[in-house]
Amino acid sequence: MTQYSFIGTEVPRPDASDKAAGKALYIHDMVLPGMLYGKIKYSEYAHARIKHIDTSRAERLPGVRAVITGYNTPEIRIGFIRDNMPLKKDKVRQFRDEVAAVAAIDPEIAEEAVELIRVEYEELPAVFTPEDALKEGAPIVHETDARGRPKSDNLVPVAWNFVAGDVEKAKQEAAFIAEGRFQTPLIQQSCMGTAGCIAEFDLEGNLTIHTKTQIPFLAQNDFNRALAAIGLKGKNTRVTVPTLGGSFGTGLDTHGYEYIAILLAYKTGRPVKIVLNREEEFTTLSPRQPTETHIIQGCDKEGKLTLREVRMVLDNGAYTSWGATTPSVMMLPISSLYRVPNVLYEAKIVYTNNTYCQAMRGYGNPQAAWALECNLDDLAEKAGMDPFEFRMLNANIPDDTTPMGLNITSCGHEACLKTVADRLNWKQKRGKGRDKARGVGMASLFHVGGSGRVYRSDGTGIIMKLDDFGNVSVITGGIEMGQGFNSALALVSAEALGVTPDKVTVISGDTATCPWDVGTHASRGAFTAGNAAIMAAQKARDKIFRIASEHFMPRVHYKLKKRKKKDPDFEIPDLDYNRICDPSEFELKENVVFLKEEPDNPLLRVSLEEILREAHYREQGSMIISEAFYDPPNQMIDMKTGRGNLSATYIFGTHGAEVEVDRETGKVKILQFVAAHDVGKVINRQTIKGQIYGGMMQGLGYALCEEYKTDKGRNLNPNFLDYKIFSAPDVNFPIHIECIETDDKEGPFGAKGVGEPGLVPVAPAVANAIYDAIGVRIRDLPITPEKILSALKKKQ
């Protein structure tokens, strides 16, 4: 096994101290000279025609600098299929639709002004479930598409289909079949730091926007289009990203409020800040899409999976974000989690007058895993098999190509399953706790681990810049949002270059100075940037060794002469100090350049910084800057066939839960939780555990308590009292995390992406444990005490 200096250590993250001191600067903390505060007026109906907007009283309020509506600003088309506009004209389609906005000298005046805006509406019939929206004669949410062509149904024109083998035939031949319907609710990402931005223009008409995003370069593209729409074609946007208070997928689209800040800044000539308050974050930011899934799985007599049919309907809400591509990620586990030859998958995305949805950590995978893994337990039961044995029999294996064309290379699925079974003491416990209403359950996950080619490019750039003192700036287009990206990148860079991590500073979040990156999503940050860093480090080392070839021996000589001056007894060894070495003779480790042949010779060592200074301080000098662009060997999914090797490698994991259910109250108590993940290779043990713990607790929220409640399109629980996320006392059970290292050949030092997986299989693992405990299967999340009580009642 390779011996690493820093990879696999457990070390504090570089951004931690500033955060601990309250020094990190979030968008909330930024104030610019002359800055105005923007505030948005939202719709009062789920679906209505706008008849008139009266802004006159708002305009007259002292301190107000601009009031804008869709009627006095240029039209900007936004969203994944451009079916949305920052300010609505003619019609509102959801409660959060923006109808007007204000910029004022302080936030209170802005708020007061918004309240003075009067909008007259004519209410329209609305649809709040995909089922209703697909009925004949249902109200149409969008009468035309983005190009103005008439539209007569509520289907989002993004369809996902996948077929492999012959599912119908497999159904006839199957020995056992399990069928079920499963639902998942709307849930909110619940970043502790709410969303916001500051937009400002320079006098040339170029825009700078400081904003909460995970996609600075795609956002630059979006905003440049907006500039063109407002008459500033050819002008540029600089996107900068302050410290992010969590993001969890909320930064994968550009949002209405950002465009509104831009319009207000343009109109006033002043920087304009819009930061959402907690209620706005709940009611006007896009949550995770709810799903309704009909699933059938079947196996042969021995328990080998033979078929899987999944038909899914997603509630899109009123507009379309990149979240409409979540079925592409769902397709991964549906086609490829466990080995199954005959697969049919179909996803419909439906417009409704609900809040529109977007990405959240896991990107569709938690919804898919919920149906797959619950239904798999049902099938195991039908087949009379233990769910663990059943999973082992069908587990993914290394070096396999799945029906979707995914090339599985490294694969620790079996090891994950075994770890969970061992830790839970599965054999002793499964099926043996009914009398005490105790049970164990497990569920697995399959996800991209080597980025995912969602866009045409899946690339990322890195620049490495070394200074006179041996400091290394690693400049990246990736984004730290709390997940530990900077820490992973610093360790990989240090290891690859041959410096200590304290010498590395990661610089990110500025489209003007950082190299291009497609976005920090799909658990790709450390994987892609890590690989780019290894490439850039190699180039930097080549340059360093070329300079060393001339200057190494003279430097050694100079130092020895200096030593002799101090200590006349010292004898300078007789070496060829004018020798020009070959660059290939050198090694660089922990900030010291030495000869490979004599790594332990204390005389033949020169610090990196001395070599670097030699590069600068001479005639015809040079500097050590290197760059690299890494674009992983993966493919986009062919929309027609649903095939394509989306990721350069895949990640596996299994979660296990032991629960106890109170039959009187319906409450579920977690007794212990085990999470085993095939991570490829641990880069920083501290941050990887943080990702798994954090994802798991979000998953437990998804399983047991989180639900974004609505009534006819209006959110009912826009606060943390009514929208319950886990708090510290809820984490009152032992947790065991196991990172299984499979040394992926494509990963940086063998590592695969782990940002999202911790959340994915939690809910089905818990539901399966509940079934083991009390014999009832809950099919819609969250698993509340009421649902358990009513299921118990039905069972009797």
Added chain:
Amino acid sequence: MKKLIRFTLNGHEVSAEVESHRMLLEVLRNTFHLTGTKEGCGQGECGACTVLVDGLSVDSCLYPAFEVEGKSVTTIEGLVEEGSRLHPIQEAFVEHGGIQCGFCTPGMIMSTKALLDENPHPTDDEIKRGISGNLCRCTGYVQIVESIRKAAEKY
């Protein structure tokens, strides 16, 4: 109505003209530019705004600024010692992975300070109760509790 309030802020005597409806959080952030104290909800539900008033932890978003008259307020900035040395609690959070996005961190650390000042050797349950008003979406709390346990060892 405006009033001049005088209080001790991170060890220094300060004063400010404040309107009656202002909360302490706004005064700290907007008047004194101490932006380390965060606003996560503005309604007493998340604990991101936790500061100490006369040693007790309060949600500064709900604490009327008028009421700090004559009292002593400590914010996250007040824990950092001369020469930018972190307080042992801050250090423990850094060392043991108690920080991810960092937005909950200042409030979490101030609640920890209040807890350990009163109970220097808390059990895990007492730790969890001590930070029960502080929500964190990133960490799942495990490494936060670990950080607090380690901080207590040095307290």
